[in-house]
Amino acid sequence: SQTIHQWPATLVQPVGSPLSLECTVEGTSNPNLYWYRQAAGRGLQLLFYSVGIGQISSEVPQNLSASRPQDRQFILSSKKLLLSDSGFYLCAWTDSSNQPQHFGDGTRLSIL
């Protein structure tokens, strides 16, 4: 069966520090991968999506970046975090437009 793992579950970082959130998927090949951010009381905002290794599309301008070094690994990074980067970050995958997106349990990021 397919599983998706995100870590860490919670993270507290100072302003200006770097960030690396990792997401891995098991049990499937060549999935579409997504990074979302969900601010308190808001909907999910798509940050990045990837249809294959090394293929990254960005939906919104920001100081975050994403990479897909392996087929089932998706990494969200930042060189210098801003206060506005606080939020709940969710990774998701799907392998078909007729299949649901499967979400990880998210990372709660707090910037101090």
Add this chain to the structure above:
Amino acid sequence: KNQVEQSPQSLIILEGKNCTLQCNYTVSPFSNLRWYKQDTGRGPVSLTIMTFSENTKSNGRYTATLDADTKQSSLHITASQLSDSASYICVVRGVESGGSYIPTFGRGTSLIVHP
């Protein structure tokens, strides 16, 4: 611009009561519509999916309806339970090109079920 609007924003009901959540969308051309349930601090989980030709689909106590002409969907929860307390998100997929699947998310309805 593709949009998904949900109402109400929040809802409080007593355990055992029924409720209906609404979703209006402007995504075109339409592919499918899903309802997700998101427990606090967790990722969303798919409840139902509906395509253009489907009017009603049930998943236990959850029943989703779709009117593709008016671009409206509803999620009806029957005999609510405390565990139904969550955010319910309507997600609409259009017909994309180039192999990318990018759905449009509503902001969700926050449901609280009181004993």
